[in-house]
Amino acid sequence: MMTIENKIVFDIKNLDLFYGNFKALKSISLPIYEKEVTALIGPSGCGKSTFLRTLNRMNDLIENCKIEGDIEYHEENIYKTGIDIIGLRTKVGMVFQKPNPFPMSIFDNITYGPRCQGIKDKAVLNEIVRTSLEQAALWEEVKDRLKESALSLSGGQQQRLCIARTIAMKPEVILMDEPTSALDPVATAKIEDLVVELKKNYTIIIVTHNMQQAARISDKTAFFLMGEVIEYGDTSHIFSTPDHKKTEEYITGRFG
């Protein structure tokens, strides 16, 4: 049934995660494949966003968060001591639920990441801004107003700007945490088209509450429930003939 497998980017093995005494993730094991869209679905509080944040170690910012097990990124455990977290985050970018551009110009938003890495050359930065905005399908809309505040953009434009800002770091993986939940249907459609387009160059892992969205844009789907992965596999398979009853119930809207 499975198609020819791409290279594995992330290999998660027996991952447990605790918030204090609460076990939020229970022995998660799954591979993430290169240049595919992997959708994480499941009811609220099932641990899918928590899982997403473990992949670029954004969980480090939460107090009392403890992790057991391995997450291998290109066969290197990203939780071993001495790992370059900043290097990891430049390779594994993240787009958040609520569009969160910095209160500065569009240009400065895109160049913020590269500048933090020490890139100062104006020509290089200009090029980064253009290619990032082009890839995020925002260039035509904002090319004449790069010096304007990013907050003057609409919500959908802001979210595409956040994607462009992530692309500017030339990452390999883009993590998306419910990127369309704060947007209207038109803006959502644009982001979905963009995700399908970006798949050619990037590995994308997307958390979503929208079943149709997962079915439309993802290649693989993981169904989370109470901190466990109930089912993981090809999206077409999961949405047509799921192996587990719980998966079927959730997808058909009987709970969640």
Add this chain to the structure above:
Amino acid sequence: MSMLNKRKVNDGILQGITYGASFFSLFVLLAIIGFVFVNGVHLLNWDLITHNYTAVSFIADLKEGTGPGNYETDQVFAEGTYYSDKWGIALADDTNVQGKNVVLVVYVNPQSPFASLHDKGISTVPIPLEKDYEIIRIAFDGASSALSVQGAQNMITILDGQNSFRELEFSTSGGGIRGSIITTMYLIFFTLIIALPIGIGSAIYLNEYAPNNKFTRLIRLLIETLTGVPSIIYGLMGLAIFVPITIQLTDATGGNIISGSMTMAVILLPIIIRTTEESLKVVPDDYRYASLSLGASKTQTTFKIVLPNAFSGILTATLLAIGRIIGESAALVFAIGTTIKDTVKITDKSASLAVHIWAMMTDEPANIELSTTIAIIILFIVLTLNISIKLISKGMMRKFGANA
């Protein structure tokens, strides 16, 4: 029905009490401001701000070979100004910045003997009588002296009847607060230079870096407590610690502006730390996450994203601090001293505006009028600062509101 009426009455009484309380506070505040204005506003003028505090007195007589003549002038004088053709000076009655009646020099003809007088003091250099000097008395041989209390017209009349005089006593006009304004500015400058980096640094540590544990909570509790310590205790500490330190390190011999600034900085630290921390807290975590997820380090995130967005809060902290520096007196009495100075030196005793008031009110007799005039100036500055704070925080709300 009676139940309803009873409730109505109770509600009415309680409402009445709250109305009464707020009107009472308003009345008290207005009464204070009214008192200050009624007493002080007539002395409010530009001379007060630009003049020296100390009046310099001179005693002089005629230089050899000079004397009365005919010094007519084309100058037109206002009513109440009296000109002597014989001596070439014009005098008028006036009140000086301290509110005392004086005889003021309005004009001195350049050819007049008064334009260059013989100093009866130690100096051998001729001294001029100049415009705006105050004449205290003129003494003559064989005639009674002309005193300032008798007025300008009387002085000119007596002068016109004489061909020479034995002694002229005059002084520059004093009572100004120029030196105290300069001291206050120095104090603001040095206090902020010390307090802002330390205060903002502490706030950044507490809000961005400090782990949420018992030790951090203890530090916060201590800082909160420090806000409530009476400033006179800080003044004692300044006298016991900062004054000796500055005496060791500089040519200071007692309380000075530097030790005063250090003391003020300690007083302000809790305020600056708290206000800055509040403004750091308002910066949405979304910005921090976005920055970190873009591969920025914690330090880059703090200084490039968090701090610029907290700028208006830090500005508010600074303005609050300036207001406090201008208003503080008790601590400064110990840490700088109460000597009102015209030539301000940062390693010397001096008095800020608030201490200037304190010094004048402990004088014998207390000068309530001039004190209230200075109070008007202080009130004006504090009011301006507070309005600026209001405007800035409004701007801050709008900025983050746009993103919410």
